[in-house]
Amino acid sequence: MNVEQAFGTVIKKYRLELSMSQEKLAFESGLDRTYISLLERGKRRPTINTLFFISQVLGIPPHHIIIDIEKLIQKK
Amino acid sequence: MNVEQAFGTVIKKYRLELSMSQEKLAFESGLDRTYISLLERGKRRPTINTLFFISQVLGIPPHHIIIDIEKLIQKK
DNA sequence: ATGTAGACTTTGGTCGACC
DNA sequence: GGGTCGACCAAAGTCTACA
Secondary structure, eight states: OOOOHHHHHHHHHHHHTTOOOOOHHHHHHHHHHHHHHHTTTOOOOOHHHHHHHHHHHTOOOHEEEEEEEEHHHHTT | OOOOHHHHHHHHHHHHTTOOOOOHHHHHHTTTHHHHHHHHOOOOBBHHHHHHHHHHHHTTOOHHHHHHHHHHHTOO
């Protein structure tokens, strides 16, 4: 599993835990809804700024998301 | 202080601790030397993939760099 | 509420050269 | 060894629309 796929998996997991829609996550983070869709499916590589925007809305510290990514790509 | 400035500050700190040149960091991480220069001066926003490449070469876990960034932008 | 597609703008990232 | 500039190409991110 690569970094962008892991990122998508992780933010989707946290988004669903909050029962939040892609639409709301997009709006609150100032990004486009279709872009959130692309991110969750591992089709885009976010900048670290985008990471910070999204994690802020999810209420998760950015480094926590990175730790999850590290674990996912470790597992292959 | 913004995210990209913090990123530049942090990777420069770790690079200097290793007494590594920008040239070597660039080569080992598969990036361009001038781009490392831009990053350290906060002129570019790296993707998370770039974060992983660079942190690998620096021997620092990616989330550790993110923690440092969080602290720096907190302090203003 | 989400996936996809196409056209679009902006910025990440490369490369050669010079100081 | 590092900053900068200009030109360039690839990819981030937007927007409209339809299923």
